[in-house]
Amino acid sequence: xxxxxxxxxxxxxxxxxxxxxxELDAAAHARVAxxxxxxxxxQARLEGLRQTAHAVRGLPMETPPRTFTIPAQRRxxxxxxxVGWLGSGAVALLLIAVGIQNLHLHLSAGxxxxxxxxxxxxxxxxxxxxxxxxxAVAPLxxxxxxxxxxDSQSRGSAMNAATVVDPTNSSRRLVLDTDSASxxxxxRMQVTAQLIGxxxxxxxxxxxxxxLTLVRNGLGVALNPVGVESWNGxxxxxxxxxxxxxxxxxxxxxxxxxxxxxxxxxGSGRVLQSSVPIRLTGN
Amino acid sequence: MFPSQDKNPxxxxxxxxxxxxxxxxxxxxxxxxxxxxxxxxxxxxGGREDAADIAQEAFLRAWEKIRTLRDAPFKSWLFQIAANLxxxxxxxNRRYGTMPDEExxxxxxxxxxxxxxxxxxxxxxxxxxxxxxxxxxxxxMRIAIVLRxxxxxxxxxxxxxxxxxxxxxxxxxxxxxxxxxxxxxxxPEFFPREDVHAx
Numbered sequence: 001x002x003x004x005x006x007x008x009x010x011x012x013x014x015x016x017x018x019x020x021x022x023e024l025d026a027a028a029h030a031r032v033a034x035x036x037x038x039x040x041x042x043q044a045r046l047e048g049l050r051q052t053a054h055a056v057r058g059l060p061m062e063t064p065p066r067t068f069t070i071p072a073q074r075r076x077x078x079x080x081x082x083v084g085w086l087g088s089g090a091v092a093l094l095l096i097a098v099g100i101q102n103l104h105l106h107l108s109a110g111x112x113x114x115x116x117x118x119x120x121x122x123x124x125x126x127x128x129x130x131x132x133x134x135x136a137v138a139p140l141x142x143x144x145x146x147x148x149x150x151d152s153q154s155r156g157s158a159m160n161a162a163t164v165v166d167p168t169n170s171s172r173r174l175v176l177d178t179d180s181a182s183x184x185x186x187x188r189m190q191v192t193a194q195l196i197g198x199x200x201x202x203x204x205x206x207x208x209x210x211x212l213t214l215v216r217n218g219l220g221v222a223l224n225p226v227g228v229e230s231w232n233g234x235x236x237x238x239x240x241x242x243x244x245x246x247x248x249x250x251x252x253x254x255x256x257x258x259x260x261x262x263x264x265x266x267g268s269g270r271v272l273q274s275s276v277p278i279r280l281t282g283n
Numbered sequence: 284m285f286p287s288q289d290k291n292p293x294x295x296x297x298x299x300x301x302x303x304x305x306x307x308x309x310x311x312x313x314x315x316x317x318x319x320x321x322x323x324x325x326x327x328x329g330g331r332e333d334a335a336d337i338a339q340e341a342f343l344r345a346w347e348k349i350r351t352l353r354d355a356p357f358k359s360w361l362f363q364i365a366a367n368l369x370x371x372x373x374x375x376n377r378r379y380g381t382m383p384d385e386e387x388x389x390x391x392x393x394x395x396x397x398x399x400x401x402x403x404x405x406x407x408x409x410x411x412x413x414x415x416x417x418x419x420x421x422x423x424m425r426i427a428i429v430l431r432x433x434x435x436x437x438x439x440x441x442x443x444x445x446x447x448x449x450x451x452x453x454x455x456x457x458x459x460x461x462x463x464x465x466x467x468x469x470x471p472e473f474f475p476r477e478d479v480h481a482x
Binding site for chain 2: 016048052057066220
């Protein structure tokens with residue numbers, strides 16, 4: 001390799017694009033960055049690519065129009081199960097036959113917060129009915145909050161909150177709160193989830209690894225966690241949700257839990273989870 | 284670089300349980316991946332119902348075959364199934380798909396909803412142009428840019444999903460961005476060349 005200094009060659013389109021994604025190795029990154037710093041034309045090319053990537057990333061994530069299910073009859077794997085597994089397989093099929101919705105999860109009364117690298121969702125599940133099966137099963141729909149400005153000032157009046165601290169990073173916390181612990185079934189619920197210390201500033205919930213689920217008896221309704229603002233670098237999600245629009249099983253009134261699960265987007269696999277109790281009253 | 288959830292030990296735990304027939308564990312995987320998987324399919328095939336069909340079929344196939352999954356990351360494997368289903372869709376329909384023309388209520392991640400109807404209309408038009416520009420790409424470039432800029436996957440993860448070399452991923456993403464940029468710049472009222480700011 002020549003050791004004498006030389007002008008870095010003009011980067012290729014692939015290199016400029018990969019620079020945006022931080023996908024160049026150290027040597028290539030340094031070479032391309034050095035060239036770009038002194039080349040207005042490449043600065044413009046890079047900026048154009050960056051703006052394009054930004055526009056694509058800015059497309060809103062949409063929620064699926066229907067529930068995704070795993071009907072028992074298509075589970076071919078049972079045919080291959082070793083003899084020792086047949087007992088548990090039969091039990092599983094029986095549970096499906098009598099209605100998985102009868103499974104009950106124990107829900108504690110107060111706000112809870114957990115962390116760790118194991119389960120991300122504890123009880124925030126929604127089993128869709130098997131094909132051709134009808135039942136009072138809440139589909140995994142994702143109600144969207146009302147299209148109105150989120151009032152960040154009202155965070156201070158939250159009455160129902162839970163906070164969990166990352167055990168490996170005390171400056172990282174997941175704060176979940178609602179403006180009340182009890183609502184009429186026709187009411188509106190304000191939800192806020194603050195991802196304090198997130199390694200990303202993105203207000204895209206998928207990028208942040210954030211899910212919100214309203215859970216009762218093992219059935220859940222996924223709420224759209226809409227990014228509302230980045231406040232002092234903290235991504236904040238939430239909004240107002242019209243409870244009447246939730247596809248809840250009858251009776252709609254009852255005790256639920258609102259669960260926020262944050263798979264910390266740093267590649268570590270660590271998960272923070274907070275939940276608060278929600279009581280719905282009325283019909 | 285966007286982080287990858289493929290190395291998530293939680294996935295491994297859920298997959299391990301699902302491989303033993305634990306429906307609850309697999310349902311948690313559905314909960315975790317349904318939105319990104321559906322949006323990948325949506326940006327690929329355009330129609331919401333087609334995208335939902337693909338996502339549903341991908342989860343079904345993953346559930347049926349999960350016992351064959353050993354050490355491969357679940358996320359890459361699941362998206363690979365969905366990507367193949369997208370290509371099957373294209374082969375069946377002999378078309379590049381049609382993008383939805385209007386937004387619906389099923390949208391997340393919009394950020395603060397602006398109260399200004401004019402601004403909302405402009406934002407909607409910008410998004411429509413971006414979707415059209417993606418849709419105009421050939422399938423290979425389209426899926427590369429979708430996995431990168433919609434799903435936030437790292438290049439090695441995309442290479443794993445598409446079963447192509449890393450250099451191919453890099454090239455497809457770059458060319459896709461260049462083509463999308465060229466199309467967007469045909470609408471300077473929404474994408475002015477001067478209005479660029481580095482993040």
